[in-house]
Amino acid sequence: MRDKITSTLARARDTFSTFTTGQKAVAIVGTAALLIAAVMVFRWASTPSYAPLYSDLSGADASAVIEELEAQGIPYEIAGGGGTVMVPRSEVYETRIALSGQGLPASSDGGYSILDEQGLSTSEFKETTDFKRAMEGELATAIETIEGVETAVVTLAIPEKEVFADEQEPAKASVLIDAAHGTTLGDEQVQAIVHHVSYGVDGLDAKNVTVSDTTGAVLTQPGDESGSGISGERSEQVQEFQDAMQADIQAVLDRVLGPGNSTSTVTADLDFDKAVIESREYTVNEDVPPLSESNSSETYNGPAGSGANPGGTVGPDGQMDPGAGTTGEGAYENTTETRDNPVNETVEHRETAPGSVNSIHAGVVLDETAAAAIDPDQVEDWLRAAVGFDRERGDTYDVTVMPFDRSAEEAAAAEIAAAKAEDAAAAEKRMWRNVAIGAGIALMVLLAWFQSRRRARARQEATTYIVEQLRADQAARTPIEAPAPAVAALEAVEEAEDDKVRDDLLALVEKQPEDVAALLRGWLVDPK
Numbered sequence: 001m002r003d004k005i006t007s008t009l010a011r012a013r014d015t016f017s018t019f020t021t022g023q024k025a026v027a028i029v030g031t032a033a034l035l036i037a038a039v040m041v042f043r044w045a046s047t048p049s050y051a052p053l054y055s056d057l058s059g060a061d062a063s064a065v066i067e068e069l070e071a072q073g074i075p076y077e078i079a080g081g082g083g084t085v086m087v088p089r090s091e092v093y094e095t096r097i098a099l100s101g102q103g104l105p106a107s108s109d110g111g112y113s114i115l116d117e118q119g120l121s122t123s124e125f126k127e128t129t130d131f132k133r134a135m136e137g138e139l140a141t142a143i144e145t146i147e148g149v150e151t152a153v154v155t156l157a158i159p160e161k162e163v164f165a166d167e168q169e170p171a172k173a174s175v176l177i178d179a180a181h182g183t184t185l186g187d188e189q190v191q192a193i194v195h196h197v198s199y200g201v202d203g204l205d206a207k208n209v210t211v212s213d214t215t216g217a218v219l220t221q222p223g224d225e226s227g228s229g230i231s232g233e234r235s236e237q238v239q240e241f242q243d244a245m246q247a248d249i250q251a252v253l254d255r256v257l258g259p260g261n262s263t264s265t266v267t268a269d270l271d272f273d274k275a276v277i278e279s280r281e282y283t284v285n286e287d288v289p290p291l292s293e294s295n296s297s298e299t300y301n302g303p304a305g306s307g308a309n310p311g312g313t314v315g316p317d318g319q320m321d322p323g324a325g326t327t328g329e330g331a332y333e334n335t336t337e338t339r340d341n342p343v344n345e346t347v348e349h350r351e352t353a354p355g356s357v358n359s360i361h362a363g364v365v366l367d368e369t370a371a372a373a374i375d376p377d378q379v380e381d382w383l384r385a386a387v388g389f390d391r392e393r394g395d396t397y398d399v400t401v402m403p404f405d406r407s408a409e410e411a412a413a414a415e416i417a418a419a420k421a422e423d424a425a426a427a428e429k430r431m432w433r434n435v436a437i438g439a440g441i442a443l444m445v446l447l448a449w450f451q452s453r454r455r456a457r458a459r460q461e462a463t464t465y466i467v468e469q470l471r472a473d474q475a476a477r478t479p480i481e482a483p484a485p486a487v488a489a490l491e492a493v494e495e496a497e498d499d500k501v502r503d504d505l506l507a508l509v510e511k512q513p514e515d516v517a518a519l520l521r522g523w524l525v526d527p528k
Helices: 002-017 021-046 059-072 089-101 111-117 124-144 187-200 233-257 376-387 407-476 485-511 513-525
Strands: 050-054 077-079 084-088 149-157 171-179 204-213 262-271 275-284 292-303 329-340 343-352 356-367 396-402
Touching (some): 050 059, 050 089, 059 084, 124 187, 149 187, 171 187, 233 356
Parallel strands (some): 356 396
Antiparallel strands (some): 077 084, 149 171
8 A cells, every 4th residue: 555655656746747847837826726725615614604693682681692602612703783693503592592591681671571670669650660661662672673773762751640630731752763874764664653653652642753863853844743754745745746747848848949958947836735515505496396285365345444454543452442443445365375395405525635736836947049949938838838827826937048057068078078088098908908918818829839839849750760760670680580489488578678668768758758859869969
């Protein structure tokens, strides 16, 4: 075994010694690269895969957990800014159970777990305070689960209930949000926070919840029951309406005057009030017969003194004195008609949806040069029709023609042209560099090809010379009669040795053609 290893090493050493300088450098660099790759693969395979043991730990809990892991000799890594402790994936559950037995993590961020620490001798003030702290902790924990919220602090102001007061002070709440880096809370998220807090506290109205971030920006409107942010839903609707109308106007202007030759602006006043109208109307259809009808008539003809047409003065008892009346003929006629017609009743309940337009104000400015061939009155007529101008509603519009300042556009065009020129110069430099690199590579390949051709030619010359010499030696031998068996055996041994020498010479020529060719040239020059 030892001899085999020694012979293998010797053969490798001899093979390496036959390499050229470039081949030796390539062999050394390749072997080093293979060794480094093997070491890196071994380290990667031997390194355990880590998984989170605990996340979002406080500083005290993280320190206590790390000390316990070091005491138990468990490898760990720290991530998440120090709040996440990671251990090998295969030991996560065992380590978690072991640390739970040690009471780790021990601290708590609040919540209803505070109420577990109350004793028998607690006071009413402490009980109320602990309950408020517990609610604040629970609300903060729930808010932190919202995407984009890193930390939340909730402060509740719950007044004491007064028994004999007609009106109670309203509860209020403030929420301080620390958003994740590079994250901005949207209106929907702010509204979700407001409603979660308002519905989580008894007697808390959404308009009494204020949300702000760590930069000092208030994300809710004071007294806004919807809980939307400063750029709330109504502002977004107004902005969308204005942008849509302005885009339509600008598209037509760009089509007529060309891009950059006009500018427009639209300001809209939308009505977001919700109106409810209820009306009741009664109508009668004359073509429909009445439900019931009654007629009565009364007629009287006779002397006036009979009492049918009494006359005279009123006495003290309120009765007419018939003796004081006048005499003569009298007549009386009375007709009464009663008809009950069917009545049609119409009840209307109408709700006006919010978002109607109160007024629109549009302004257009045209470039003096581009608008030289256009009548501004035509633009005004078109703008009035496009906006739906209503003078009674208070709409206004204005079309102005004035020269535009093109200095910024010219400077931008010059910068763009300079940038394009730099890019073209850089591209040209890259092209010449690539051409130079390609020419260098082609030259190296050509030199290598010439070198290989020279070596092949030297190898062929050396091989041809040796073969010719061997043939000359073979031809120089004089044929003799059939030798004796002993002589034949001796000649066979000599031929075998000659074949071995020939093979060794051919192998030497294959390995070192240049050295053999130089040696043969030396023999030809100096035959001694």
